[in-house]
Amino acid sequence: MAAPHATTLPGRTGALVLADADVPAALALCAVDPVASVLATSRLEHAAVGGLRRAGGELWGYAEDGVLVAVCWVGANLVPVVGAVDADVTARALAAFADLGRARGRRCSSIVGPADAVLGLWSRLRGAWPVEREVRAHQPSMVLAGDPLVAPDPRVRRSRPEEYDVVLPACIRMFTEEVGYSPASGPGGPYEIRVRRLLEEGRSFVLVDREGSWRRPRVVFKAEVPAVAGGVAQVQGVWVDPERRGERLSEGGMAAVVQATRAEIAPVVSLYVNGYNTRAVRAYEAVGFREVGTYATVLF
Template sequence: MLKLLGAKPLSGKDTAHVLRVLDADPVASCMIAARVQDSGLDPRSFHGEMWSRGGPDESLCFYGANLVPLLGSVDDLRSFADRACRGPRMCSSLVGRAELTLPLWDMLEPDWGAPRELRSEQPLLATSTYSVFPPDPLVRLVHADELDVYLSAAVAMFIEEVGVDPQANDGGRGYRRRIASLIAAGRAWARFEDGEVIYKAEVGSQSASVGQIQGVWVHPLYRGQGLGSAGTATVVDSVVRSGRIASLYVNSFNWPARRAYSRIGLEQVATFTTVLLD
């Protein structure tokens, strides 16, 4: 009967069931699994909804700041699209496995309009072993009193990668809080030279089994010197040392980054798609 009625939000009583399903695809589901592990499915703390059509074993989709399809058939994706179009759009992007995200976007585009950017092929990389590339001993955890200088590098990275200023909407308060929370959690890494960040990365999402690295950036004046490989090797080794799989995803056209990650020993386990919306 539930299938006939379309996608429905799940509730706190479904948390354990959802976690079991996400655990079957731990690398691709890391962003959402980390959120469910931290907050359960209570909408007051989850900051979004988890949808299903027929139960978590058959279909799953997260809807919040991002729209993330996690499991389902074409009919399930159509039910997610129908539900997403019922009210004002909440999300700023779609992201997830390409085989789910691309068809979901095809269903949404007639209502939501053309995307700002479609990144259809993003290799999802992972490793459970220490890097085969020598790590950079000068890359370390960022201290709380280094927030301002680290934030400047994070903003530069975001603008270069996403094409928008993360400080535009609220004067940067939300983005500053996000970066400060990662620093406080021991999940922001950098190499400093003369009081300036020349390499940075964060473990943006961390589930019980996976640490997803994001925001990898090398200062333009220091590129081509191997700092990206060595710095990311340091972060990968830290994630692996914690007993987790180290993961990240990269644009298919970013060949310097792909070569750097290959040198480290990260291997492709899936393909992501990201749809950036205005």
């Protein structure tokens, strides 16, 4: 656990809805395991600059004897981070967060993060919140902090803002295939805004095919880097057009994403993948990623 002085909340104990002044203590707790906590840390770093409200969420904490031992970022996703190594403390923290969750109701579309915390929290919330659509209990968390082991595909590059109309359909196809429903809600919708923002921030990567049988440019490989914090960049939304699968586009594409990300965004590149997707796991291993933990996701 982080040094006690870094995570101290004097005179406070139990489950708490934290305030802007508590964000540094939460960040110190997340810094214990930057890879496991990158989703929460990326939001908290925004909160440290502009406040929790502007960061788009709420922050829960659990303290014992004035020391913060666990937090939950509560926004579009609920992301628990438990710094305690003691099983009894962990159990008390998750029970306290479940009590908060029951009292405040579900606002998130998923619970995601380190598997023990996600599954432990959901086991205590199940029945109080609406029935889940799916639980993905085994999602290997993988990391690459060196050069990729395969040659980067030179055709993979950052998306350009003016390519929004080319990139958005691929993003929608990926999300629909992965989650089971379309995220599209029309111009100005939250998903569309997210895609546009990633293009503008240089965190969207694509391979655009201009020579296929289709009449217009088409994305055949894509990946995004939406979560960056604590020296870690988490890749999400990796997708290959179904018509081009089997061509090993993912290996060269991910190598290119890793190379650019490590050079210009963060030195450590991470991702998490559904354990049943053995083809993707093998592709990431071929690029050089190694498993360092397990994530889980509860989808509503």
